[in-house]
Amino acid sequence: MKQTIADALSQQGYDSLTQVQEAVTDPELGHSDLLVSAQTGSGKTVGFGLAIAETILGAADRFDNAAAPLALIIAPTRELALQVKRELGWLYAKAGAQLASCVGGMDMRDERRTLARGAHIVVATPGRLRDHIMRGSIDMNALRAIVLDEADEMLDLGFQDDLEFILASAPESRRTLMFSATVPRGIANLAGKYQTDAVRISTAAETRQHADIEYRALSVAARDTENAIINVLRYYEAPNALVFANTRAMVNRLTTRLSNRGFSVVALSGELSQAERTHALQAMRDGRARICVATDVAARGIDLPSLDLVVHAELPNSHETLLHRSGRTGRAGRKGVSALIVPPAARKKCERLLRFAKLTAEWGEAPSADEVRARDGDRMLADPVWQDAVAPSDAATALVARFSAEQIATAYVALYESRHSAPEELSAPGPAGKPEPRAPFGPSVWFSVSGGKKAGVETRRLLPILCKAGGITKDDIGAIRIQYNESYVEIRSASADSFAATLGPNMTVEGDAKVTRLDKAPDLGGSSRPGGKSSDRKPYGGKPSGHKPKPHRGAAPVEPTPTPTPAPAPAPTPAPAPAKPAAKTDSTPIDWNDAPTPRVKKPKPTAKAKGAAKPASPPRDPKAKDTSQPYRPHGKPLAGKRKSRTAEPGKAPPVGKANSKKNKARAAAAKARGGDKPPKRRAPKS
Structure with a gap:
């Protein structure tokens, strides 16, 4: 191990290396490619920093002037990339390393300027690094080592194409190290494609549960x-x-x-x-x-x-x-x-x-x-303040002189609890994989609340109002039925008296809604709207209940199937329907149960014989006034008298505005032909 690296480890308080760090720094590995799997938090960042030290430093203990990058570290996220940069920063600080980062969310122009100044180690995310390679911002020719940190996560995030592009752009003589918590099939395939005789390192801690x-x-x-x-x-x-x-x-x-x-x-x-x-x-x-x-x-x-x-x-x-x-x-x-x-x-x-x-x-x-x-309570008693020496204090002396020890202790506990959020009351979990059955509600008392659907009352708004005003919880409330002008609430019998007492003598809740205790359950079988029971409502379509549609005019009457049930009471004879108007083609009344009368079609006019002469139009009176109007745009009056567009003898036919080259050429050609001669047709091209 390089002396500068050893000094950095000692300064950080490293007495010994972790298992994965010892495995990757084994001298027998030399400069071979590595595929390492180790648990998260086992020191992999310092591990691959130590593993590539010999590769990028060579025989020296310090780096030369920064130029093209010597090592490239690729991480899946921005936070991990910046964390890796911090770890390698103190590890290579005494070796004089210059580090640069290329991550998404940062200004790309600043990164390009940093790369142009030179860096020994570049830490990057896959997407941003590929952008720099395609723009030519980073020189990959001097790379000696590439490290893929959390390689499995990069594949899960969809960075496989970016990784393959980056590895394909790097020199073939570089050293490739892959570090991952797990080695799925995708990582194994990537290693087989871009690594050469990689050494597989699996720490013993990977096969058992993390002890910490x-x-x-x-x-x-x-x-x-x-x-x-x-x-x-x-x-x-x-x-x-x-x-x-x-x-x-x-x-x-x-x-x-x-x-x-x-x-x-x-x-x-x-x-x-x-x-x-x-x-x-x-x-x-x-x-x-x-x-x-x-x-x-x-x-x-x-x-x-x-x-x-x-x-x-x-x-x-x-x-x-x-x-x-x-x-x-x-x-x-x-x-x-x-x-x-x-x-x-x-x-x-x-x-x-x-x-x-x-x-x-x-x-x-x-x-x-x-x-x-x-x-x-255990944390409060374990606080070191109880073990400290008691220092004289005017405030403490005043408290002892004014209050008893029980009052002081009670106040301290109350103040301690006020600094923490109150815990929640939890119900017992139900059986696995099944919905939790609700316990039977038991005896209950019904209350009516003024206001219903007409006033915009909703269950989700009424429930918290009742709980707050009556000092009860949602478990004390059973059914809530919102009617048109009134609402009904079912409350557990054990909580009914306290609910009524908390509401006070006026028995009102938010919005001055009147609450009344009922002697029995309300009759909720009727309609929620005024106008009687739900049985009095008409079904969809507005037709009375029991209506049977009339058969088609051409269909035979269908006899009802006899059933063993007793016949209903005879219905009153309906009034005869008004007679329908007779058809115009026949004065005989229509029998609606008979087959429909065929529609009388109007005879079509006979076809005109082929070659027949067209009837001549009446001769025109030459003295009659011409009432035809020339074409003009909609809404615009005719400006002046319409001019004939017929060419006069010896003159070219009038054309449109002569301000275009095309119209001028067309007028010149017509003048050359004599004006009254039609242009010759060109023979079609073969």
Whole structure:
């Protein structure tokens, strides 16, 4: 190992190398290509930095003046690329290395100027690097090593074409190293195509579960998933926590919910700009935010020093993603917890993910409200302030003189709890794969509320109003029936008296709506609109119930099929229908049950004999006044008298405006022909 590299490791506090770092720095490997698979957080970044040191430095301990890049590091995301640049920056600082980054979201002109000044190592994302290669901004001829970090993730993100273009543009004599948490078939095919006699390195830690990560699968009710996330965050109170969701919409939803509950939270998703993502991560590192809600792609490459908790709000779609998510914690020897929120419908999916990832999780229920409060008490008593020496204070002396010890202790506990969000009450999870059956509601009392559909009352608005005004929860409310002018609410008998007492003597809720306690359940069998029961309504089309359509005029009457049911009461004889008007062609009344009368067609006029002379038009009176009008555009009066366009003898026929070359040439040709002679026709081309 180069002395400058060893000094940098000692300065960072490295007493020994990790397993993957020792494996890639084995002297027997020489300058061969490597295909390395190791767990996330096992020190791969420093590992490939050490692996390429001999290749790019050669026999020297320091770099010469920066020119064309000697090493190229490719990472799937911007955050990971910038993290790799920071790690290699301190590793090669004493060797005088110049590093440059080429990532999406940054100004490409600044990157081109940096590359033009020269760099020894370039860290880039695939898409931006391909743009620089196609524009000629980067010189690939001097490359000695190419490293693909998180190669499996780059293939999952659709960067295979970009990677093949980059590898094909690099010199064939370069050294190619691929680092990945897993080695799927796509990575193996890529390695076989662009690596030469690659050495496969698989650390022993890959075959067993990460010892520094505790996996917990928490069964929760389907309606309590977000409440369970709040309780998990409150139970552990980690300095930094990462909550994973599958979509941007879910990220925004969880961020809003946690922010409303008093958590210091930031969001990280693909819709944010690079500056916004950088500010969010900086807030996590500075301690201004404790919780980050992110998607899988946005969180790839996040390295927070105190990330002790990872919460899977939604289960990932593959076991590789589960390993990458959980690998954000348990890094550099720190312990971490990876908690999976598992509703009943996702139980089998969670078991399948854990089995494919070769992980063993501890199954249980999400922390209850009582468990969170008990954990708060333990943390309060474990605070180092109880062990500090008591220093005299005027404020403390005044409190002791004024209040008793119980009052001071009670006030301290209340103030301590006020600084934390209250935990949520969770219901018991239902059986796996089945919807949770609702418990029987039991005895109930009905109340009427003035106002119904006519006043715009809706169930989703009425429910929170009743809960807030009556001091009850949604579990105390059964059915809600919105009628036209009035609404009815079913409340559990055990809560009915307290509900009425909380409303007060006026028995009103928001908007001065009057609430009345009923002696019995309301009759809800009628129509919700005024006008009687629902049986009085006319069916669709406005026809009375029981209406039978008349048969077609030409169809034979159909006899009803006799049934064993008793015959209904005879219906009143309907009034005779008015007689229909007779047809114009016949005075006989029409029998509507008979076949329809054929339509009488008008005879067609006889065809004119071929060659027959056309009837001559009447002779025109020469003294008659000509009433024909010349053509003029619509809405414009005729300007002057219409001129004849017939050519006079010896003159060319009049043409349009003579301001074009074509009209002038046509007038000259007509004048040359004599004016009254038609132009000769050209013979058609053969």
